[in-house]
Amino acid sequence: xxxxxxxxxxxxxxxxxxxxxxxxxxxxxxxxxxxxxxxxxxxxxxxxxxxxxxxxxxxxxxxxxxxxxxxxxxxxxxxxxxxxxxxxxxxxxxxxxxxxxxxxxxxxxxxxxxxxxxxxxxxxxxxxxxxxxxxxxxxxxxxxxxxxxxxxxxxxxxxxxxxxxxxxxxxxxxxxxxxxxxxxxxxxxxxxxxxxxxxxxxxxxxxxxxxxxxxxxxxxxxxxxxxxxxxxxxxxxxxxxxxxxxxxxxxxxxxxxxxxxxxxxxxxxxxxxxxxxxxxxxxxxxxxxxxxxxxxxxxxxxxxxxxxxxxxxxxxxxxxxxxxxxxxxxxxxxxxxxxxxxxxxxxxxxxxxxxxxxxxxxxxxxxxxxxxxxxxxxxxxxxxxxxxxxxxxxxxxxxxxxxxxxxxxxxxxxxxxxxxxxxxxxxxxxxxxxxxxxxxxxxxxxxxxxxxxxxxxxxxxxxxxxxxxxxxxxxxxxxxxxxxxxxxxxxxxxxxxxxxxxxxxxxxxxxxxxxxxxxxxxxxxxxxxxxxxxxxxxxxxxxxxxxxxxxxxxxxxxxxxxxxxxxxxxxxxxxxxxxxxxxxxxxxxxxxxxxxxxxxxxxxxxxxxxxxxxxxxxxxxxxxxxxxxxxxxxxxxxxxxxxxxxxxxxxxxxxxxxxxxxxxxxxxxxxxxxxxxxxxxxxxxxxxxxxxxxxxxxxxxxxxxxxxxxxxxx
Numbered sequence: 001x002x003x004x005x006x007x008x009x010x011x012x013x014x015x016x017x018x019x020x021x022x023x024x025x026x027x028x029x030x031x032x033x034x035x036x037x038x039x040x041x042x043x044x045x046x047x048x049x050x051x052x053x054x055x056x057x058x059x060x061x062x063x064x065x066x067x068x069x070x071x072x073x074x075x076x077x078x079x080x081x082x083x084x085x086x087x088x089x090x091x092x093x094x095x096x097x098x099x100x101x102x103x104x105x106x107x108x109x110x111x112x113x114x115x116x117x118x119x120x121x122x123x124x125x126x127x128x129x130x131x132x133x134x135x136x137x138x139x140x141x142x143x144x145x146x147x148x149x150x151x152x153x154x155x156x157x158x159x160x161x162x163x164x165x166x167x168x169x170x171x172x173x174x175x176x177x178x179x180x181x182x183x184x185x186x187x188x189x190x191x192x193x194x195x196x197x198x199x200x201x202x203x204x205x206x207x208x209x210x211x212x213x214x215x216x217x218x219x220x221x222x223x224x225x226x227x228x229x230x231x232x233x234x235x236x237x238x239x240x241x242x243x244x245x246x247x248x249x250x251x252x253x254x255x256x257x258x259x260x261x262x263x264x265x266x267x268x269x270x271x272x273x274x275x276x277x278x279x280x281x282x283x284x285x286x287x288x289x290x291x292x293x294x295x296x297x298x299x300x301x302x303x304x305x306x307x308x309x310x311x312x313x314x315x316x317x318x319x320x321x322x323x324x325x326x327x328x329x330x331x332x333x334x335x336x337x338x339x340x341x342x343x344x345x346x347x348x349x350x351x352x353x354x355x356x357x358x359x360x361x362x363x364x365x366x367x368x369x370x371x372x373x374x375x376x377x378x379x380x381x382x383x384x385x386x387x388x389x390x391x392x393x394x395x396x397x398x399x400x401x402x403x404x405x406x407x408x409x410x411x412x413x414x415x416x417x418x419x420x421x422x423x424x425x426x427x428x429x430x431x432x433x434x435x436x437x438x439x440x441x442x443x444x445x446x447x448x449x450x451x452x453x454x455x456x457x458x459x460x461x462x463x464x465x466x467x468x469x470x471x472x473x474x475x476x477x478x479x480x481x482x483x484x485x486x487x488x489x490x491x492x493x494x495x496x497x498x499x500x501x502x503x504x505x506x507x508x509x510x511x512x513x514x515x516x517x518x519x520x521x522x523x524x525x526x527x528x529x530x531x532x533x534x535x536x537x538x539x540x541x542x543x544x545x546x547x548x549x550x551x552x553x554x555x556x557x558x559x560x561x562x563x564x565x566x567x568x569x570x571x572x573x574x575x576x577x578x579x580x581x582x583x584x585x586x587x588x589x590x591x592x593x594x595x596x597x598x599x600x601x602x603x604x605x606x607x608x609x610x611x612x613x614x615x616x617x618x619x620x621x622x623x624x625x626x627x628x629x630x631x632x633x634x635x636x637x638x639x640x641x642x643x644x645x646x647x648x649x650x651x652x653x654x655x656x657x658x659x660x661x662x663x664x665x666x667x668x669x670x671x672x673x674x675x676x677x678x679x680x681x682x683x684x685x686x687x688x689x690x691x692x693x694x695x696x697x698x699x700x701x702x703x704x705x706x707x708x709x710x711x712x713x714x
Contacts, residue, residue, distance in 0.1 A: 020068075020671055022663045023060035035615045039594065039628065043657040047595070049210050058645070058656065062676040069673070069697055071713045072704045078501050078696040085439070085497040086110060086688065093433040095406050095418055098399040100152025102174070103432055104130075113687040114141060119152075119174065123432045130155070130177055134687070137161075141686040147190030150258070150401060154180075154196045158188050163646045163681020164209050169201055171225060182225055184232075192222070193400070194258025199223045200235070202251060209648035209681075214600050216248040222285075233285060236265055244277065244291060249603030256284065259400070260306035262329050265291055271607035272488055272525075273297035274304070278329070299334055300522070305354045307377050312340065312359060314352050316522040322349035324361065324375075340375055341382060347371075348521050355397035358423055360405060362394055366461045367490035367519045368449055370394055372407070374423055385421055387428050390414070392493055395421065406433070412447040412465050412493045415439065444469050445503055447493075454515075454535070454542040458527070461513035461520075462543045463493070464552065470506035471552070478706040479508040479553030481544060485516030485536040486565035487608060488525035498695050505708065508552050514539035514569070530610045530620045537572040544573075544580045559583035559702040564650060564682065565608075567591045571626025571658065574637055581637040582670075583705045585698055588643055588650050588682050591658035592627040594618075599651040627658045635668035638705040640698060644680035652676070670705070 027042035048054055069075075087110040094106040094115060101122055106115040117131040133142040140161050147156040153174055160167030169184035189201025203219045205211065222233040234240055236252035246252055246267055253268040263284055265277045277291035295301050295313075302322070303314040309329050316322055317334070321343025327333055341361065343349040350370075352361040362372040372385040372395035387393055391411035398406050407419040407428075420431025446468045451459040471477060480502060484491055491511050499509060513519040515535040516528025528536040544560070547553055558581050562570040567589015574584045590609075596602040597611055609624070610617030622628065630636075641659045643652045659674035666672055675697070677685070685691045703711040 019669045020663075022672075023057070023064050025057065025660045025664065027664075034612055034618045034622075037618075037622070039622070041627075041657075043660050046657050046660065047598075047651075047653045049651065049653055054653075058652070058676050061656070061659070061674040062678075065673040065675050068671060069675075069701065072700045072711055073713070074710050075696045075700045077710075078699055079692050081501045081504075082498060082692045082695060085500055086692075088439055088497070089415075089435055089437055091435065093418060093435060095398055095433045096146060097148040097152075098402055098404060099148045099150060102148075102152035104146070104148055104152075104155075105433060108688070113689045117144070117146065120432065128177070130172065130174065131157070143167075143686060149191045149196035150194050151196055154191070156190050156199055162679055163644050163648075163683060163686065164207070165648045165681055166204055166207060166209055166214070169199065169223075171199070180225065182223070182229075184223055184229060189223070192256050197225045199225070200254060200256065202253075209600060209646060210651065212598060212600050212602075214648075215251070216603065218251050220252045220254050235284075235289075240288075241291065247603075249606065251604070256281070257306050257400075259308060260329070261309070262306070263289075264294065264304075265289075269604045269607050270487060271297070272302050273299075274301045276301075276304075294332065295334070303352060305352065305359060307354075310377075312352075313337065314349070319343060320521040320523040321345075321347065322521065324349060324352060324359070340380075341373070343521065348519075351394070351396075353395075353397045354400055355403050355405065355423065356399070356401055357403055358397075360395050360397050366449075366513060367492050368461065368463065368513075370492075374405075387419070387421070389419065406431070410494055412463060413442055413445040413495055414493075415495050415497070439497070439500075441467070441500075441504065450546075452543050452546040455538045456535075458515070458535070458539070460515075460539045460543060462546065463491075463511040463513070464547070465499070465503070465509040465511075466552075467503050467506060470504075471508065472506075473551045475548070475551045475554035476557070477506050477508050477553050478502075478557045478559065478703065478708065479510060479547055480559045480561065480702060481510035481512055481540075481547070482561050482566075483512040483514050483536075483540050483543075483569050484562055484564075484566040485514040485528050485540070485569050488516075488518035488522070490518045501699060502702075505703070507703075508547070510543065510547060510552075512540050512543040514543075516569075529608065530617060533568070533609075533620060533624045534572075537569050537576060540569055540573050541577045541580060544577075548580070555580050556582050557706045559585065559706060561585040561587060561698070563587040563589065565590055567650070567655065568593060568609075568624050568626065572624060572629065574639075575626050575629040575631075578634060578636045583639070583702050584637045585640045585642070585701070586655065586658075587698075588647055589641070589655050589658075590650055591625075591641075592654045593621045593625040594628065595654065595657075596621075596650075599654065601649045601651070627661060630658075630661050630665050632665040633667045634665075636662065636666045636670065636672070637668075638670035638701070639672045640675060640701045641673065642675045642677065642698075644682055644684065645676055645678045646681040649682040673701075 030041045030044040032039045092108045096104040102119050104119045108115045114134045145158045155172040157170045169189045171180045186204045186207045187201045192198040205214045219237040220235045238246035250267040253266045255264040262278050267275045276294040278294040279289045283289045300317040305312040323342040324340040325337035327337040347363040350364045359375040370392035375382045389409045391414040394408040395405045403423040405421045410416040415437045418433040420429045448464040567586040570586040571591045612618045643655045662672045
């Protein structure tokens with residue numbers, strides 16, 4: 001690869017071809033040559049995210065965008081609607097864990113803007129507040145995730161602020177609600193299974209989420225409560241075990257179970273296929289562990305579960321719709337492993353969790369219809385979970401020390417709720433986390449599940465949701481379609497009250513289950529990965545064409561959105577077919593794929609998207625790079641491009657560069673706005689109030705550009 005920089009800087013007062021006078025953006029040409037192909041980039045200077053000139057540019061974009069968005073009327077009306085809808089559910093729960101007879105959960109009341117952490121001793125015990133993220137540090141809101149010790153006596157907190165996802169590990173004594181003196185800096189961790197004194201954690205280089213090396217060559221360590229951090233045992237790293245060939249971008253993830261005489265080490269990235277090693281658990285604290293190979297990526301193991309000498313493997317080897325198989329750890333033999341469950345032409349075997357005596361899993365049709373089951377680890381018998389619930393029912397175990405399951409009931413027009421199922425007694429109950437929900441007008445919210453032929457005749461599942469009293473089928477309804485299509489992750493039926501301000505205005509919501517996702521199994525995923533990635537946006541565009549052809553909407557009333565890796569989808573959908581859409585809202589999106597691997601989170605994502613160091617993968621990255629597919633003089637849709645300035649997953653300069661180039665080269669009169677959220681990371685605002693403002697901003701932009709009369713500027 002060769003690089004050259006053109007001397008001299010062009011200062012451009014970006015008027016473009018359109019009507020908006022955007023903030024000035026300088027252009028400094030940088031040229032790279034990959035495998036004989038010259039790649040030019042005039043906005044590389046924006047990647048120096050700490051440069052004062054870059055910071056000033058971001059501020060200029062923020063001020064410009066806020067000034068434009070503030071002109072759209074009735075945003076406060078949407079915020080008020082969201083607040084009123086939020087109040088309908090008197091109390092909102094998110095179950096966390098059940099350990100030591102204690103029920104841990106997050107809870108929020110209608111007048112609160114954050115989820116607080118509580119516990120009860122038993123289902124009906126007195127509620128005790130453990131943590132309020134808004135009052136922990138004055139003037140700050142903390143993001144937090146917890147790990148519960150096996151007896152429920154202590155909690156490990158992973159605390160971070162302003163969306164950085166990188167902070168400190170702290171430990172709380174549940175009985176007192178007080179934090180212990182131990183603090184493990186710039187790390188993430190949890191209790192070792194079966195312990196309330198030992199914490200296993202991954203250590204980053206520093207707190208600097210903008211440092212490209214912050215997670216490279218990370219280490220896994222063991223901390224014992226009450227001891228000096230400097231004495232923590234180094235469990236695994238590339239330097240300690242050079243024979244394992246752990247790459248700088250791979251995290252040495254260890255798995256320890258009190259129910260198994262073995263420990264495991266995985267070379268973890270975003271790659272779904274695992275490469276693992278194992279050793280006797282007795283060697284854990286030895287100076288060196290004698291690791292033996294357990295599986296390679298060729299074995300296609302996505303997940304595993306242990307019980308004594310038995311190991312259960314979730315694999316796609318021999319079945320794109322997944323198999324759950326069992327073998328012995330004393331003599332593992334994947335070829336002769338006993339099959340416990342498997343997918344077939346119609347049903348995919350989906351998520352698996354483990355309770356005390358059972359494996360709990362569910363089967364799905366395109367991840368849209370769900371049926372839950374449990375497998376008895378003692379008898380080998382499989383039983384379907386029967387409930388009186390309507391809609392989809394997913395089952396999960398909140399503890400490996402109990403056989404009480406949490407059921408998740410949800411659907412496109414069914415608000416999420418939680419119930420309890422005791423496997424031992426086969427009894428169903430509302431449980432401690434069931435919520436009273438009574439929304440008006442839900443009887444008019446309907447959905448359709450169809451399949452649409454793509455460019456190559458592959459049938460793409462498409463979910464369509466609307467208010468049946470407001471759909472005209474003459475092309476006059478506004479449509480808002482969303483998609484993702486990466487990592488083998490699926491878009492599953494989910495109802496949110498945040499949909500209602502759009503549905504109540506007659507907007508058609510659509511969810512495209514495109515290739516790159518996992519809806520139809522491994523083959524569906526691989527058909528939208530690296531060199532096959534174009535199927536992702538071609539599937540999406542085919543779904544848009546279907547909705548337009550069948551008069552659900554029209555191209556001048558059609559909006560689309562996708563987040564994170566979904567930015568590849570949205571960016572390439574509009575650069576390949578700008579005529580299909582009126583509005584695009586790529587949120588914290590990967591819009592400059594060629595530069596992703598040079599960002600802090602980029603190396604770990606090479607297995608999913610590729611590297612410029614490989615000719616075939618470079619060509620794939622070039623094809624999925626929306627930034628480099630902007631064509632000067634082309635008329636593009638209106639765009640609201642968002643970034644969280646503390647985003648540790650998609651560095652802010654990636655969507656920023658796309659916005660700068662699009663502002664310069666777009667030939668339409670449609671606005672191209674970059675919204676910069678300085679109080680957020682990858683997942684938006686920390687408080688519900690901040691999230692409502694963000695939703696109202698996006699909705700009002702969509703409705704303004706698609707012609708809703710109540711959102712037109714005067």
